[in-house]
Amino acid sequence: MMVDTMKIFVTVVEQSNFSRAAELLNLSQPGVSLHIRNLENEFGVKLIHRSPKHVKMTEAGAILYKHAKQMLALYDTAREEIHLLRDEVTGAIKVGASFTIGEYILPHLLSEFASQYPQIDIEVTIANTEEIVQAVRANELDIGLVEGKVDYAEIQVPPPFMEDEMVLVAHPGHSLCSRKTVEPEVLQDLVWVFRESGSGTRAFSDHFIAEIGVTVKRSYVFNSNQGVKEAAAAGLGVAMLSKLVVRKELEAGELCGIQVKGTKNKRSFIMLQDRKTASETMAVKMFIQKVRQFRL
Numbered sequence: 001m002m003v004d005t006m007k008i009f010v011t012v013v014e015q016s017n018f019s020r021a022a023e024l025l026n027l028s029q030p031g032v033s034l035h036i037r038n039l040e041n042e043f044g045v046k047l048i049h050r051s052p053k054h055v056k057m058t059e060a061g062a063i064l065y066k067h068a069k070q071m072l073a074l075y076d077t078a079r080e081e082i083h084l085l086r087d088e089v090t091g092a093i094k095v096g097a098s099f100t101i102g103e104y105i106l107p108h109l110l111s112e113f114a115s116q117y118p119q120i121d122i123e124v125t126i127a128n129t130e131e132i133v134q135a136v137r138a139n140e141l142d143i144g145l146v147e148g149k150v151d152y153a154e155i156q157v158p159p160p161f162m163e164d165e166m167v168l169v170a171h172p173g174h175s176l177c178s179r180k181t182v183e184p185e186v187l188q189d190l191v192w193v194f195r196e197s198g199s200g201t202r203a204f205s206d207h208f209i210a211e212i213g214v215t216v217k218r219s220y221v222f223n224s225n226q227g228v229k230e231a232a233a234a235g236l237g238v239a240m241l242s243k244l245v246v247r248k249e250l251e252a253g254e255l256c257g258i259q260v261k262g263t264k265n266k267r268s269f270i271m272l273q274d275r276k277t278a279s280e281t282m283a284v285k286m287f288i289q290k291v292r293q294f295r296l
């Protein structure tokens with residue numbers, strides 16, 4: 001089918017590599033090369049320059065790439081409209097989420113989404129913000145849901161989809177817990193429990209500490225919210241975590257929340273897609289719509 005050949009051509013161009021394209025498409029490399037050769041024979045012109053180091057489009061290849069993208073998008077739209085006619089949205093979505101979103105928001109969101117669209121398969125990857133950003137850039141995910149700021153030209157970041165409240169927490173026996181609100185200076189030389197670098201939670205903690213201008217006496221680092229939370233509840237040090245992560249422990253009195261005068265405790269959750277390769281299937285569109293409307 002011509003649409004399959006176009007998909008192969010577009011994948012080779014976007015991956016700049018025959019074997020990576022073959023792997024992504026579940027085809028053999030000779031099979032992919034044959035499709036490209038047949039396409040070149042059909043147009044009577046070279047579409048791709050191959051050298052041991054590079055796979056690059058020719059001028060004719062660039063023209064075909066532009067139209068092939070439009071053809072594939074039109075084909076998807078036609079397929080989706082036909083599915084909608086039969087009142088069903090099908091397909092598969094790969095979603096990546098940072099830990100706070102992946103563990104505290106996504107399960108509830110997906111449970112609503114699944115009852116609305118039972119025929120959409122979803123694969124979720126949970127990792128820290130930086131890892132999810134890199135996976136979106138590498139085109140391994142259709143959508144990334146992360147915390148904080150993202151500054152890559154090729155990544156499309158629409159306005160935040162949710163606000164998150166951060167809380168400074170400690171074991172209830174910590175000296176800071178005897179006061180309702182504290183001045184920033186009293187946080188001088190404390191022992192902290194942090195998430196790892198690359199996480200949105202760590203970025204927020206670092207920013208918070210820099211803003212109030214205190215030094216950290218010693219720190220312990222865990223690569224999960226759960227680890228940080230348990231360590232703070234065990235009295236290892238203070239920690240800055242999302243309220244979503246510590247809500248139950250605060251209610252149960254296993255952690256105390258410390259208010260620091262004049263500091264900001266809000267951050268945003270954002271949704272990412274790769275500008276160039278963003279999937280526009282109906283399944284992805286419906287998922288994006290759900291993320292925008294969802295409230296916990």
Ligand SMILES: O=S([O-])[O-]
Pocket residue numbers: 098099100127128129130147195198199200201202
């Ligand atoms: O998992 S996080 O905090 O980016």
